[in-house]
Amino acid sequence: SQQGEEDPQALSIQEGENATMNCSYKTSINNLQWYRQNSGRGLVHLILIRSNEREKHSGRLRVTLDTSKKSSSLLITASRAADTASYFCATDAGGNNRLAFGKGNQVVVIP
Amino acid sequence: GAVVSQHPSRVICKSGTSVKIECRSLDFQATTMFWYRQFPKKSLMLMATSNEGSKATYEQGVEKDKFLINHASLTLSTLTVTSAHPEDSSFYICSAPKTGGTGELFFGEGSRLTVL
Numbered sequence: 001s002q003q004g005e006e007d008p009q010a011l012s013i014q015e016g017e018n019a020t021m022n023c024s025y026k027t028s029i030n031n032l033q034w035y036r037q038n039s040g041r042g043l044v045h046l047i048l049i050r051s052n053e054r055e056k057h058s059g060r061l062r063v064t065l066d067t068s069k070k071s072s073s074l075l076i077t078a079s080r081a082a083d084t085a086s087y088f089c090a091t092d093a094g095g096n097n098r099l100a101f102g103k104g105n106q107v108v109v110i111p
Numbered sequence: 112g113a114v115v116s117q118h119p120s121r122v123i124c125k126s127g128t129s130v131k132i133e134c135r136s137l138d139f140q141a142t143t144m145f146w147y148r149q150f151p152k153k154s155l156m157l158m159a160t161s162n163e164g165s166k167a168t169y170e171q172g173v174e175k176d177k178f179l180i181n182h183a184s185l186t187l188s189t190l191t192v193t194s195a196h197p198e199d200s201s202f203y204i205c206s207a208p209k210t211g212g213t214g215e216l217f218f219g220e221g222s223r224l225t226v227l
Contacts, residue, residue, distance in 0.1 A: 031214050042117070042204055042218035043155075088154060097143065097208040099216060101155040 023089035117219025134205030141207035
């Protein structure tokens with residue numbers, strides 16, 4: 001089964017607001033990654049957080065990881081219309097870069 | 112710019128025909144590439160791991176004779192959907208690991224296959 005089940009799956013916010021999405025997984029991991037996908041396009045890597053890290057920042061992105069709860073969250077601050085996309089978390093499924101993706105969160109930022 | 116190129120981006124074919132999708136790493140070598148399949152509004156399902164110079168490793172439930180994978184060079188992997196049927200219609204995406212062992216993947220832009 002897929003790891004990385006995000007909740008909620010759809011989010012609609014106003015430009016300037018923050019968007020938060022969560023991800024849970026089932027097995028132990030080496031790292032957890034977040035990717036973005038615009039409709040009908042490939043995925044773009046956003047940020048990677050290692051299992052020994054608890055929080056990481058990259059620009060307007062903030063990722064947290066709680067290995068005890070097997071969960072992660074992605075926060076996008078000061079959202080922009082261009083942030084409209086689907087966001088997926090992914091965990092390494094046994095090493096060798098084999099990532100297992102969750103269901104994804106569709107985020108719509110209204111201008 | 113794109114570091115993984117995938118072609119074609121869209122293809123329409125008749126039932127029973129075979130379709131080949133190419134995935135190229137640009138400016139870097141990829142001994143391993145990954146093929147994913149994605150249904151509308153769904154997540155990505157890993158189909159197989161393409162290994163340069165050796166056989167691909169297929170995930171459970173993926174028919175290897177249906178989805179032929181060839182990784183003939185360090186920059187090219189191909190996925191051939193053989194004897195395509197309408198249920199094979201999907202979005203196929205390839206990826207290659209970033210060099211340096213960071214765990215990050217570069218993805219192609221995907222190929223939308225429609226089987227009539």
